[in-house]
Amino acid sequence: MLEIGPGTGQATLPLAERGLEVVAVELGERLAALARDKLAGFPNVEIANAAFEEWTPEGRPFDVVAAFTALHWIDPELRYEKPARLLRQGGRLAVVKTKHPAGADPFWAEVQEDYDTVVPSDANRPPPAADEVEDLRDEIVATGLFAEPSIRRYLWDTTYDADDYIALLDTFSGHRVLPEPQRRELYHRIRRRIGPRPVTKTMLAILHVARRL
DSSP states (O other): OEEEOOTTTTTHHHHHHTTOOEEEEESOHHHHHHHHHHTTTOTTEEEEESOTTTOOOOSSOEEEEEEESOGGGSOTTTTTHHHHHHEEEEEEEEEEEEEOOOOSOTHHHHTHHHHHHHSOOTTOOOOOOGGGSOOSHHHHHHTSSBOOOEEEEEEEEEEEOHHHHHHHHTTSHHHHTSOHHHHHHHHHHHHHHHTTSOEEEEEEEEEEEEEBO
16 A cells, blocks of 8 residues: 555554555655654565655555545645556545544633734634534545545544643644744743643544545
């Protein structure tokens, strides 16, 4: 199988542990190096450091092309066309889209006040209800390259203390590009809002599996 954008290999590892042969194409040089280190014990896994749009495979077509939260980074002109081209007849495209929906913890609505104060934007809004998050069904079918996808939704909760949550925020590109004074003030307000209590973040993963026509 081919994996687009494995990052550090978080999803690649369980695939390798199940004995699958995986070629994973990662744009980031440092991420590719981390993935190679993580998967060094699996000779059935190859990590290619390249832009997926420019990468050329060797050998036979793939049974599966998978993208776990990475497909939206691919050039729209090639996002579905190239995976279809790399799949064997009847092969499958597997795409996971993730979203942070509203959960039981009121923190996610309350924290919008901090964003509105420090980084005001029309994009500042509480997370949507899980059943309001759209899947990629129409987008996939509209390509004319794939059959109607099978879709499954998975919800889970993760709990963070203030330090862990601030560390998580600092991995998000939208936060990292903020000017240092704004980022520092935002993190200060969020840390103060969390205080000693943990916060629980609900996550939604939507799995789409579509057969190449």
